[in-house]
Amino acid sequence: MADKKQAGFTKREALFYHETIRPGKVEIVASKPMATQRDLSLAYSPGVAAPVEAIAENPANAARYTARSNLVAVISNGTAILGLGNLGALASKPVMEGKAVLFKRFADVDSIDIELATEDPDAFIEAVALMEPTFGGINLEDIKAPECFIIEQALRDRMNIPIMHDDQHGTAIITAAGLLNACHLTGRDIKDVKVVVNGAGAAAIACTALIKAMGARHDNVIMCDRSGPITRDRDNLDQWKSAHAVDTKATTLEEALDGADIFLGLSAAGALKPEWVKKMADKPIIFAMANPVPEIMPDEAKEVRPDAIVATGRSDFPNQVNNVLGFPFIFRGALDVQATAINEEMKIAAAQAIAELARERVPEEVASAYGKNHKFGTDYIIPAPFDPRLIEVVSSAVAKAAMDSGVAQAKIRDFDKYRHDLKSRLNPTTSVLTGVYNEAKANPKRMVFAEAEEEVVLRAAIQYRDFGYGQPILVGRTKAVLDKLHQLSVSDPQSFEIQNSADSPHVPAMVEFLYKRLQRKGYTERDVRRMVNNDRNTFASLLVALGHGDGLITGLTRTFAQSAREVNRVLDPKPGAVPFGIHMMIGKNHTTFLADTTINERPTAEELAHIATETAAVARRMGHEPRVAFLSYSTFGNPPGRWLENIRAAVAILDEQDPGFEYEGEMAPDVALNPTVMKQYPFSRLSGPANVLIMPGLQSANLSAKLLRELADNATIGPMLIGMEKPVQIAPMTAIAPDVLTLAVLAAAGVVG
Known part of the structure; x- marks a missing residue:
């Protein structure tokens, strides 16, 4: 198959x-400590x-x-x-x-x-x-x-x-939100619109019931099933369909659509014909939500009615009706007030909150995910699922509606605080990463995978292409790579570009380029030719240097230091930059950036200041306001020591530069991260726990990053290489395919590098 x-x-x-x-x-x-006998006694018997x-x-x-x-x-x-x-x-x-x-x-x-x-x-x-x-x-x-x-x-x-069948009510809530905005854009009042619903299943009936609860008049809504419009004179209706029966002269879906303002499709692919769309009212609103193929494709609808507003259930078209916009936040609000039900008032509040959110200015991370600066309009009537504001806007609206309608058993006294607490539940990095992946899709790149004979690398390369991030260029022996692709059940292995130094037409130009770089560094032309032919990192880097690839991912078969040396023979740092590495440690609701974890053994004060500034920029790109701590065994001179001057000088350099972010040092990790300990130093310039940790040297940085990766529960991305002239990432030798893919996408999207 x-x-x-x-x-x-x-x-x-x-x-x-x-x-x-x-x-x-x-x-x-487990959410509580389970390390000691006392912990277990508290958790179970007799503590329970x-x-x-x-x-x-x-x-x-x-x-x-x-x-x-x-x-x-x-x-x-x-x-x-x-x-x-x-x-x-x-x-x-x-x-x-x-x-x-x-x-x-x-x-x-x-x-x-x-x-x-x-x-x-x-x-x-x-x-x-x-x-x-x-x-x-x-x-x-x-x-x-x-x-x-x-x-x-x-x-x-x-x-x-609270009980909710999401297939019904989740779809209904997002649909209602989109309809509110479509009516707003076209100057309609939901009380006056003529609606045709095609489909009479759970979702269709829930959508119909909700828009009626929000003001649509019963006699203005015609629901159709396989037998046509549901009318009061039909004798084949169950109690749920009969609740939406009307008197109408229309005997078919086509006739029902004559002059209709809105089409709601929850039926089957191709159920709405373009010629029927022509019969609808001016500025028709079409929600074609059959999946995976809608009742009519948006381009078909727009071809016959350019004035139409079209929504579907698909993510590859504007205005996706996606239940994830609703159910998580509806339950969040309901749980937080211990609601005894999810009632109509709460559903309406959710729909209105979602609709109003779409009308607000689109956050930068959402705009970048779409590849351009979207704003409220005919192609943006429903917020993106990864809009970070949804949790605070929708959940608080639902909680308030539960309180106002009398189904809440607990009260929220301070909604400003509640919204802040909601926002702090989530890590903004996750939303930004979603945008990064979409940015990579919008601007696909040719990524060179230097070790394509390794299964982990090859899996990542396959995913890189299959997910639409760009074209992978596989470096390795041609037969070995093709055999691996066959083993991984790839149906079209010949469609992948494989670069093999044994037969690549680029080798002469590579030798000429590299010999010019290395001839005054003790290398003969024969040495260079041997490197090009035998070293995959050199060969892969030259593909990027000569423009045959846009970026490079390597690291699985050699240590970071060795891979970096081989890449550096070919590629230079950015002008004025100091290459260094960042580990990004992602927790449930926080992200910490550690630098430099890979390259600079004893950074100078100038290098430390540069690393701090660049790491703060990465933190900002990942959705965080940076608070930088220069770490040391000493906190503000206590205890004194001989390795503190570089750190103090780096802080002084930032004092002169006024870089636009919070920074402080030298300080021990507990002072930088523990709010209780921080209070002992009221003069500290950090307003909260640090999220950017600048290490004094490579030994402490690399040890800390690897210890946290192995011992902590945080997800780890990195090391991410910063400061090279071309997008290059060196994965750890322990990386699995998702790690390699993430680094490749970050490089392709230009978030790091």
Whole structure:
């Protein structure tokens, strides 16, 4: 079976992603210390007795002493998995794990996936209802209609926690937000619009119900199923369809669309014909949300109606209706006020908040992700899913609506503080990295992979091409690379560009170029020819130097120092720059930048100041306001020592330059990072814990970076090489394919280098 590419990656790569590191996408991590016997005694017996008794006395204490108030279950029986149909509960597990990951990534909500092996609604309802003591909320997913309606309503009646079937209400909320903005742009009032809904499944019925709750008049909305418009005289309607039956002379979708303002498609590919779009009102609003192929492609709709506003469910077109804009933040707000339900008021508040956010100035990281400076308009009526403001805007709106509508059991007294707390839950680096990847897609580069016979490197190169970041250039023996591509089940290995020094037409020019560089450094032409023919780093670097590639990734087969020496024979630093390395340590809600971790053994004061300035610039590009600490064993002269003058001189240099960021030193790590210890030095110029750590020398820097990578729970990117004339990155020898890919994309996007 051919490994066809879908959505920028192949089936092979999707399976590899789910299999590597550890199978699946989730794990359980303890939130309390578990190192000592005392820790275990507090965590279990006898320490648990105290919270058990407190909760038995007052059930509200469960929110204080357990994870319940931040825990959502993602539950399915697999009867309607994505667009794949009824494949069963077990097959739905990858989707439910993915939903759990999205809850954590976007709203810091802990989530557990549960797959129930039953198609009996009563059995499903009973199983979920019995779990109410465990969870703060229930997200129902991929359950076919009409059972999904029965299950959700029954659970809402029985349970005293938020219940939401996201396929219905998540889609409805994002759709409603987009419609509000489309009506705003076209001068319409939702109370007056004529709407045609094509499709009568769970999502279509939820969308219809919500826009009616927001003001659309019942008689102005015509819903169509496979039999045509749903009218009051039809005798084949269930209770959910009949709730939206109207009197109309239209007998087909085509007739219903005559003069319609809005088309909402939640049906099938190609269901909306271009000639029918012509019959719609001026400035028609078309939401074609069938996936993966919409009811009409945006270019087809625009061809017949250039004045149309078009939205789809796809990320490769403007105005994507994406549920991730809603469900994480809706549950975040509901959990934070311990809501007993997710009601219509909360859904409307979420839709309005999302709509209003799209009208605000687009943040720089969102604009860069689109490849240009987008602003509110016909191609931007719905915010991007990685807009970092969503968590604070939507969650606070939902929480307030829960309080105002009387379903909140806890109150938020200070919404300004609450919004600040929401924002601090997430690490801005994750949003920026999403933008970086999109920037790389928008401006693809030719990336030279110097060690393409290594499986890790080759996997990264395959992903680099499959994900659309550019063209990989594979350096290695031709047959060996082709054999590896075959082993990795690549269907078209001959389509990859392979550069082999044994037969490359570029070798003569490479020898001439390199001999001119090295002839006064003790190298003969024969030495240079041998290096070009036998050393892949030299050969790969020359491809970049002579313009046959835009950037270089290497490092898997040799130490960083050796790889750097070989690259430096060919490529120079940027004029006036000092090359150095940064490790980026990414935690749940913080990122720390360590420099220089790779090159300069005993940096001078000038070099330290330069490294601090450049690292601060990288921190800013990654979404952080830099606070720079020059680290030492000594804090402001205590204890005294002989290696402090360079650090003090570097601080003095920055004093003269006024670089526009906070900096301080010399200081010990605890003074730089621990707010309690920082208070002992009220004269410190840092307003908070440092996020840029400038090390006094290579030994301490490299040791610290590697210790943190191995011992801490932080994700690590790096070392990232800064200051070279061309984009060059040297991965650690321990890197896996995602690490290599990340460095290649960072180089391609110009974020580092």
